[in-house]
Amino acid sequence: MTTSLPDRERLLDAYTRMVEIRTFEDAAGKNFADGLVPGFVHLYAGEEAVAVGICSHLTDDDFITSTHRGHGHCIAKGVDIHGMVAELMGKSTGVCHGKGGSMHIADVDKGMLGANGIVGAGLPLACGAALTAKIRGNGAVSVSFFGDGASNQGTFHEALNLAAIWKLPVIFVCENNGYAEATPASYAVSVGDIANRAAAYDIPGIIVDGLDFFSVYEAAGAAVDRARSGQGPTLIEAKTYRFYGHFQGDTITYRTDEEVSRYRDRDPITGLRTFLVDHDLATSGELDAIDKKVNEALARSWDDAKAAPWPAVEDALTNVYVSY
Amino acid sequence: MPVITYREAIKSAMAEEMERDDRVVVMGEDIGLYGGTHLVTDGLLDRFGPKRVMDTPIAEGGFTGAAIGMAMAGMRPIVEMMTWNFSFQAADQIIQNAAKIRYFSGGQASVPLVIRGPNGGGVQLSAQHTHSLEGFYGHFPGLKVVAPATPYDAHGMMIEAIRDPDPVLILEAGALYGTKGDVPEEEYTVPFGKSRIAREGTDITLIGYGRQVNLLLKTAEKLASNEGVDAEVIDLRSIRPFDTETIVDSVKKTNRAVVIEEQWRWFSVASEVAAHLQEHAFDYLDAPVERVSGAEVPAPYARNLEIAAFPGEDDIIDAVNRVLYRRS
Numbered sequence: 171m172t173t174s175l176p177d178r179e180r181l182l183d184a185y186t187r188m189v190e191i192r193t194f195e196d197a198a199g200k201n202f203a204d205g206l207v208p209g210f211v212h213l214y215a216g217e218e219a220v221a222v223g224i225c226s227h228l229t230d231d232d233f234i235t236s237t238h239r240g241h242g243h244c245i246a247k248g249v250d251i252h253g254m255v256a257e258l259m260g261k262s263t264g265v266c267h268g269k270g271g272s273m274h275i276a277d278v279d280k281g282m283l284g285a286n287g288i289v290g291a292g293l294p295l296a297c298g299a300a301l302t303a304k305i306r307g308n309g310a311v312s313v314s315f316f317g318d319g320a321s322n323q324g325t326f327h328e329a330l331n332l333a334a335i336w337k338l339p340v341i342f343v344c345e346n347n348g349y350a351e352a353t354p355a356s357y358a359v360s361v362g363d364i365a366n367r368a369a370a371y372d373i374p375g376i377i378v379d380g381l382d383f384f385s386v387y388e389a390a391g392a393a394v395d396r397a398r399s400g401q402g403p404t405l406i407e408a409k410t411y412r413f414y415g416h417f418q419g420d421t422i423t424y425r426t427d428e429e430v431s432r433y434r435d436r437d438p439i440t441g442l443r444t445f446l447v448d449h450d451l452a453t454s455g456e457l458d459a460i461d462k463k464v465n466e467a468l469a470r471s472w473d474d475a476k477a478a479p480w481p482a483v484e485d486a487l488t489n490v491y492v493s494y
Numbered sequence: 495m496p497v498i499t500y501r502e503a504i505k506s507a508m509a510e511e512m513e514r515d516d517r518v519v520v521m522g523e524d525i526g527l528y529g530g531t532h533l534v535t536d537g538l539l540d541r542f543g544p545k546r547v548m549d550t551p552i553a554e555g556g557f558t559g560a561a562i563g564m565a566m567a568g569m570r571p572i573v574e575m576m577t578w579n580f581s582f583q584a585a586d587q588i589i590q591n592a593a594k595i596r597y598f599s600g601g602q603a604s605v606p607l608v609i610r611g612p613n614g615g616g617v618q619l620s621a622q623h624t625h626s627l628e629g630f631y632g633h634f635p636g637l638k639v640v641a642p643a644t645p646y647d648a649h650g651m652m653i654e655a656i657r658d659p660d661p662v663l664i665l666e667a668g669a670l671y672g673t674k675g676d677v678p679e680e681e682y683t684v685p686f687g688k689s690r691i692a693r694e695g696t697d698i699t700l701i702g703y704g705r706q707v708n709l710l711l712k713t714a715e716k717l718a719s720n721e722g723v724d725a726e727v728i729d730l731r732s733i734r735p736f737d738t739e740t741i742v743d744s745v746k747k748t749n750r751a752v753v754i755e756e757q758w759r760w761f762s763v764a765s766e767v768a769a770h771l772q773e774h775a776f777d778y779l780d781a782p783v784e785r786v787s788g789a790e791v792p793a794p795y796a797r798n799l800e801i802a803a804f805p806g807e808d809d810i811i812d813a814v815n816r817v818l819y820r821r822s
Contacts, residue, residue, distance in 0.1 A: 233567065266600035274598035280757035283566055284599060288590050293590065294556050298563020298571075304567070305519070312563075328556025335551065488611055490635050492659035493688075494735055 176226065176387065178451050180343060183439040184226055185446065185457065188439050189464045190251060191242045193474065195414070197328040198241065198258060198272075202418040207258045208474070211272050214242030216381075216413035219438035221246035223378075223386025224313055224406075228409030231313035233281045233299035235292030238273050239283030239345075239412070245313050249277040255471040257390040261478040271488065289350075290316060292324030293342065294465060297332050300340035301398075311339040319350025321364045322363050332444035334371040341390065344407045345380065352424040353415045365407035381438045384445070391437040393422050495680050501671040503533050503645035504610070507652035508535070508572060510681070512542050515570060518656055521548040521557055522574030522611075531576050532671055558584035559608065562592050562661075565607040570656060575611035575662030578665060579623050584609075592661040607661045610652070613641070613670025614705055614756050615793050618800055623791035626757035628703070631663050631765070632733040638662040638686055641732040643707035647673035647731060650684030654676060657682070657683070665733075687735030689800045691744070695726035698746040698814055701767055702754040703730040710754060723814060733763055741767060742774045749780040752813045754805050759787035784813040788799040 176184070183275060183312040184221030195215040201209045214221070225234070225246035228290035236243040244254060250265060258272055265277055271494060274286035286292040303310035320326055321344055331482075333340045344364050348355050368375025376393070379385040386408055393404035415422040446452040498506070512518045514711045520535060520542075524550040525616040529536035531599050539547040550557040554575065554768045561571040581588065588609065595603045615624035631638045636659055644646040648666065654660035692707055707729045721818050726744050729735070751771055753764035764785040771783050788802040 213796070235563075264600070266598060270598035275614075276595070276599035276602055278566070278602045279598065284564065284595060284603070286591075288586060291559070291586060291590055294559020294587060295563035295566065297556070298560035298565070298569075299567040301560060302564045302567035304630050325555055325559065329559070331551060331558060332556050336548075385557065417651035427545045428794075443718075464661050489599075490595065491638075492604050494640075494660075 187222045191218045199465040212239040217410045219383040220408045235296045238470040252471045253365040256475040263478040290320035290325040293329035300338040318346040318355040330371040333403035337402035341393045342405045366404035375405045380408030400491045495676040496640035500645045503649035507649045517570040553605040554583035563572040565605045571637035572608040578613040609656045620795040621792035629762040635813040641665045641704040654683040678770045686732045689737040689740040690729040692729045693727040695724040745775045752784045756784040781817045
């Protein structure tokens with residue numbers, strides 16, 4: 171942390187992004203309960219430090235692939251929040267024009283290759299984007315976010331092997347939140363630390379505290395530098411926690427209230443806020459102003475999305491092919 | 495016009511496009527140093543180097559998914575599936591990602607990807623190495639599925655596929671790799687969604703694709719000389735998009751049709767063809783459309799069992815006679 175402490179502007183930007191994610195998710199949960207958001211909604215609240223700590227090192231030319239719990243990755247990568255809100259509601263003004271919804275938010279111009287509703291299905295895509303960058307020699311990298319559950323899928327192992335043998339500029343970010351839906355990682359994963367699986371592919375495996383922005387930021391910086399300079403892939407395991415259930419409506423019978431409050435006490439946003447204030451990088455008032463601004467902007471986004479039109483019915487049949 | 499093999503026709507198409515467009519790369523198992531298990535990519539590594547011709551580990555889901563990621567990032571990858579039988583390992587990537595990303599991204603992303611390899615049976619590879627997957631992959635919107643029967647079509651469809659902005663699956667007739675035919679030296683493409691009348695006739699329409707086209711042509715000659723039946727033979731070429739017009743026009747002329755396929759009948763291409771004919775040519779049909787399909791068993795190993803399980807000349811002639819009400 172001492173060597174790679176980001177400057178004030180970047181820290182405030184990271185703080186803003188994390189607050190945006192939290193505010194977005196809290197409202198998504200509420201609006202799902204109110205019947206405004208259909209389908210499945212998997213909330214990222216609690217894991218903000220991971221997406222933001224990683225994406226702080228990326229530009230629009232870098233790629234990410236995401237998961238069913240993808241809202242945080244999208245916001246961290248710069249996808250338009252206004253369009254994300256509308257997408258959750260299935261409105262024509264959504265980033266995918268109401269065709270993808272929560273689990274399929276994509277923004278190709280931002281290098282966001284799509285949230286993915288199939289566990290582990292994004293890892294090979296990230297390898298392909300990284301292979302493209304390597305062939306073109308343009309210095310771009312790709313990041314694949316996935317969970318502890320995905321680390322048991324064949325695609326995880328195939329992707330790590332491909333990335334290792336081809337020395338691809340890819341960073342695999344395992345967000346280990348302790349549960350694959352309801353199944354504890356302590357039951358379903360053969361190793362205590364998923365980062366140890368990197369050894370099987372002879373690539374670095376790093377464990378970070380996923381509730382601490384700086385822990386993620388520092389490891390991500392090293393992994394991205396390594397990838398950009400042609401030294402190949404890294405596996406980062408972020409030990410994190412989701413404050414909500416697997417999806418909205420989850421009865422959450424598999425973990426205790428005590429466990430949840432223990433993690434909520436380590437809220438990554440509070441952690442970053444305390445750091446900024448303690449180190450005189452921002453005042454509470456400045457941060458409160460950020461919170462307020464984010465809240466107001468998101469409230470406007472929800473209002474706009476509610477007022478926005480549904481997609482035209484004939485659009486149900488478009489975008490299957492480029493040409494047919 | 496040069497006469498080359500089906501195998502060479504595919505390879506020359508890939509080489510021409512790799513020459514023309516540096517976004518085109520080829521990847522798959524043993525396709526580089528080894529030249530390809532079926533030698534379809536033989537020589538490409540020497541010519542284009544390891545950045546354009548990439549040997550992959552045996553990880554169909556992994557490398558097919560990587561090819562999809564490459565296509566999304568602006569490349570034009572060609573994946574060789576050593577045989578389509580192994581594509582089940584990659585089916586999640588093909589169906590859940592390649593076929594759907596354009597749609598669920600609201601038209602932002604496109605996946606200009608080609609997956610090609612041998613399909614079908616007839617060479618005693620038994621149950622797990624013998625499938626005809628046209629119906630399976632043809633089921634999914636977002637994919638294009640073609641099955642060339644001749645070297646001319648294999649070459650022209652390969653070029654068409656590489657230039658196509660959507661994912662295209664080429665189900666090559668593995669049993670035909672060594673067969674020869676005319677392939678012009680000048681550049682040409684064979685557009686998708688347009689069937690070919692392989693033999694003109696007036697009495698009955700025989701419809702097939704891939705390896706079955708040759709069997710249909712041979713059987714048509716026999717029907718002409720032995721039975722006095724003048725059969726029209728249609729090579730579908732393209733499973734999705736599908737050319738309804740050509741088969742309907744033919745049946746308007748012949749009023750009778752038999753559809754042949756190697757795959758299982760249930761939910762198959764022949765079933766789809768029969769449905770199209772009853773929807774669009776009902777008033778022209780003088781008999782129900784017959785389907786001649788593979789037996790509803792995993793592919794057997796012993797030669798006589800394999801022959802029994804796949805459509806043959808006698809099966810086609812029997813079906814033709816039934817449709818012509820010539821024998822019970």
